[in-house]
Amino acid sequence: MTRHQGITENILKLVGETPLVKLHNIAKDFKGSYFAKLEAFNPGHSAKDRIALHIIEDAERKGIIKKGSTIVETTSGNTGFSLAMISIVKGYKCILAVSDKSSQDKIDMLKSMGAEVHVCPANVPAADPKSYYEVAKTIHKKTKNSVYINQYFNELNIDAHYRTTGPEIWEQTGGKITHLVVASGTGGTISGTGKYLKEQNPDIKILGVDAIGSVLKKYHETGKIDMNEVSPYKIEGLGKNLIPTATDFDVIDVYEKVSDKDAALTAREIVKKEGIFPGYTSGAVLQATKQYADLGMFTKDSFVVLIFPDHGSRYMNKIYNDSWMKEQGFL
Ligand code: PMP
Helix, strand or coil: CCCCCCCCCCHHHHCCCCCEEECCCCCCCCCCEEEEEEHHHCCCCECHHHHHHHHHHHHHHCCCCCCCCEEEEECCCHHHHHHHHHHHHHCCEEEEEEECCCCHHHHHHHHHCCCEEEEECCCCCCCCCCCHHHHHHHHHHHCCCEEECCHHHCHHHHHHHHHCHHHHHHHHCCCCCCEEEEECCCCHHHHHHHHHHHHHCCCCEEEEEEECCCCHHHHHHHCCCCHHHCCCCCCCCCCCCCCCCCCCHHHCCEEEEECHHHHHHHHHHHHHHHCCCECHHHHHHHHHHHHHHHCCCCCCCCEEEEEECEEHHHHCCCCCCHHHHHHCCCC
């Protein structure tokens, strides 16, 4: 515990070096030992702090941005919060284009963090000038000394996890890890962490988690995007209806898909059994781990690391709200 001794220079120095916590009760019916990497211990409460800081500092090193410059991204989620936090500390303007599907809470949170938020219609094609993709691109083009984070198509997203999350897990497990279970959205976390770990020990299995309603699992298996797989779902940040270049599919051994209901109930089970208050995708990760266990993936010697990407406080109006759960038919 040297990290918190003395004075910390600023909040950004606390990005990364998150704890790996043994799960005692939740996985006791499965073979092997289970550990959760708690990314909510980042100062912005999610794994996205790592990529946001890495991408911004890369742009600084390349001279693309300096104090007073502008950071642009399309997100209402964790990445937006991380970018807004970093922008305050480093003196940047942060502009986020979000869809009108985003909850007012999220928009208020980003505004409270000093971001300029452009709310764009969700029900227009990505190529429409009003879509949040096009709005962000236009702002980026028009704004001198701006950086477009573009997390789904930015290889620095993978690189951030290759440089930090992977080495941390290798060190924290003393090289004993046998399986890594990770939610796949942009794919940055699973690809970067998985690549680093496989370079240390090629026998480590990298197990992906996808959402029912997303194309990633099928694409991994067939190399084709099957739009028949696409359907609306509730879990935010998991899966996708396009193929992000921030996913290195060669690193991933296999995917499991989870349902909105199973992921929500499993997140609530984590709280009750471990005293950890995780986000929705953490529930998805544990649910997928249960499915992998049922498929016979683990033995008594398995040393399984689950990445829990964020904190439950972001989901008070969803999975931790009984009325919402009942409306969905989950309770
Ligand atoms: N969980 C949450 C809550 C997220 O916001 C994201 C990011 N989309 C993920 C999981 C997936 O992480 P990645 O984008 O690195 O695949």
